[in-house]
Amino acid sequence: MKGxxxxxxxxxxxxxxxxxxxxxxxxxxxHLTPGGGFAGGVVVAGAFILQILAFGSxxxxxxxEETGSTLFENLAVLIVLLLAVSGLLAGxxxxxHNWMPKGTVGELLSAGxxxxxxxxxxxxxxxxxxxxxxxxxxxxxxxxx
Amino acid sequence: xxxxxxxIVGFMIIGALYAIHAKDILSAVxxxxxxxxxxxxxxxxxxxxxxxxxxxxxxxxxxIIMVAVVLDSSREEAFSKPDTRGYISAGLTIILVLALxxxxxxxxxxxxxxxxxxxxxxxxYIEGATEKxxxxxxxxxxxxxFRGYDTLGEATVLVTAVLxxxxxxxxxxxx
Amino acid sequence: xxxxxxxxxxxxxxxxGVITRRNLIKIAISLSIMEFSCFLFFALIGYxxxxxxxxxxxxxxxxxxxxxLPQALVLTAIVIGLATTSMLMAVxxxxxxxxxxxxxxxxxxxxx
Numbered sequence: 001m002k003g004x005x006x007x008x009x010x011x012x013x014x015x016x017x018x019x020x021x022x023x024x025x026x027x028x029x030x031h032l033t034p035g036g037g038f039a040g041g042v043v044v045a046g047a048f049i050l051q052i053l054a055f056g057s058x059x060x061x062x063x064x065e066e067t068g069s070t071l072f073e074n075l076a077v078l079i080v081l082l083l084a085v086s087g088l089l090a091g092x093x094x095x096x097h098n099w100m101p102k103g104t105v106g107e108l109l110s111a112g113x114x115x116x117x118x119x120x121x122x123x124x125x126x127x128x129x130x131x132x133x134x135x136x137x138x139x140x141x142x143x144x145x
Numbered sequence: 146x147x148x149x150x151x152x153i154v155g156f157m158i159i160g161a162l163y164a165i166h167a168k169d170i171l172s173a174v175x176x177x178x179x180x181x182x183x184x185x186x187x188x189x190x191x192x193x194x195x196x197x198x199x200x201x202x203x204x205x206x207x208x209i210i211m212v213a214v215v216l217d218s219s220r221e222e223a224f225s226k227p228d229t230r231g232y233i234s235a236g237l238t239i240i241l242v243l244a245l246x247x248x249x250x251x252x253x254x255x256x257x258x259x260x261x262x263x264x265x266x267x268x269x270y271i272e273g274a275t276e277k278x279x280x281x282x283x284x285x286x287x288x289x290x291f292r293g294y295d296t297l298g299e300a301t302v303l304v305t306a307v308l309x310x311x312x313x314x315x316x317x318x319x320x
Numbered sequence: 321x322x323x324x325x326x327x328x329x330x331x332x333x334x335x336x337g338v339i340t341r342r343n344l345i346k347i348a349i350s351l352s353i354m355e356f357s358c359f360l361f362f363a364l365i366g367y368x369x370x371x372x373x374x375x376x377x378x379x380x381x382x383x384x385x386x387x388x389l390p391q392a393l394v395l396t397a398i399v400i401g402l403a404t405t406s407m408l409m410a411v412x413x414x415x416x417x418x419x420x421x422x423x424x425x426x427x428x429x430x431x432x
Contacts (some may be wrong), residue, residue, distance in 0.1 A: 031280035034194035042202040106378040110281035139314040165337040177349045184411045192386045193375045228391040260369035267389045283374035287392040306403035
């Protein structure tokens, strides 16, 4: 898959970092403003998809095979499961227990384990959508050989 | 509010009708985007900003994947020769549509009028939510604290879908 | 009541598209339209006149909020809809590579 013209490449170099930072902002403030893990994760994946579309198929070394992004996705789901199980060990013996201190409403470090859940679900959603797109790109490359 | 929503859903219906009957496949895919982005405006009018953010980014990704599939193929026009099987399926559809409209008429009598939801199930969730979960966003509190199992199930569905896509789109086997 | 009826008409248009169209991409688009009408219906049920978005302002916490429970359900459903549509597109790509057509009647006529 070829890349696009010089104007698109220069604009993508300027914009892609801002899109990634905006996605991280939406994930991190998921318990204060609308958004959360799912929306922020898809925006972070969008930053990578934008760069792959603009620069062509030989952008990262991830495009040869998709094991890099699958590793991130599986690790993130494993950590979400471990966080959920940790509620069993820390007292009240129910699954998915919110046991860390809650803090004051409206601060960035509040709401117990909710920011941790948001971050790891966001990483998992971003890696999933990136893997789906990479599988598509690799299929097209193999066919056109 | 109901008038503005009705106008936007009317535009979505016109876009959906065009998407189904378009001759060119690429035009049909872009007309599917009308329905998706009109839904974003409906979510904003219904005071649901979480849903609007998720729907707009997911609709963009869906359009990218669909356009990638359509541009890679021959981009032909849809076939348009009606024959007996086409008439039979159109007749069956009309019967099914009339039956479903009758049942909807029966069921819609028991819905509350638009705008007066009684919050029967969400009342206990909202009342102590900021003390019990500590988060200012009620929807995030409901997703990750009160209904955490649903979120776990959704993460599992995403991983399974990615597994399915990788398996389907694989050409070379393991060496 | 008008909005509920229009939302159901959108669902019926999607159903008509799934049953009567012969092109695979149009079947996928109609399935997507049916999903959108379901999301709209859930968001319509939870609306309260004069309510505000369900974000608690710590300085002034006593207001009427729009129902957050259908919004949580639809949030999950939107992401699952994306996963389903992408898997359907992967199957459609493979079918096109094998049979070189999108028409469902030609695919069922060819054997092996």
